[in-house]
Amino acid sequence: MSGPEQPRRSGLRDPQRAVRGLGAATLTLEALVLLLAIQPIRVVGGDLGGTAIGAVVALAVVAVVLAGLIRRPWAWNAGTVLQGLLMLSGLLHWSLLVLGVIFALVWGYALHVRRVILG
Template sequence: MSEGVEEEPVRPPDPRRAFRGPASACLVLEAIAVPLVLPVMNYVEGGITAAKLALVVVLTVGMIVGCVVILKPWGLRFAVGLQILMLLGWVLSPSLGLMGLIFCLVWGLMLWMRREVIRRQEAWFAAQ
């Protein structure tokens, strides 16, 4: 150890913090995928209405903002809220709702894995 250089204390791994990377990556993928539903809306659903376009824009901007706010304590609730909003988009656009269903399943799996890691880590630390 060099003189005058202090080492930071080692903190145990935190699965809550580790989850932020995959959650942010998923939001980036969604921000890319959501606007791609516009051509489907145009050709399959008979056109793009102002409400459909507004929902796609709100979701896309929300996903981009979600990449940043996922670092906040309320960021996970924000991201899950976006998933619910996208799923409820089924009312305006079945293709957007289907995409919402797929991403809700992805988020459900990610949240289940997060909870399982937290449970196992707490059990491991309790055994120590």
């Protein structure tokens, strides 16, 4: 009995919506963590200047905007670029590199889930 291979079903009612929700939640959480991390980094780490704070706020705003635009296919690629920019901001303060690596791993997992569910 070898018939045409059926596409894998995820069991989700609306897989597109579920994947978009995962991407939006990931980006929103990233924005929240970035904004909440400013003060502890300043207190513990010291040298977080105005440029670094501006970069963190800008990255958080971009993350929120991308979370709202996650329906667009290019937003997933832009989210990947955002992770690279966050890691690059590690040049301003080492803790931003740590956050960048953590969120790059989380984003990579979200991309993996997207690929598995949507094919």
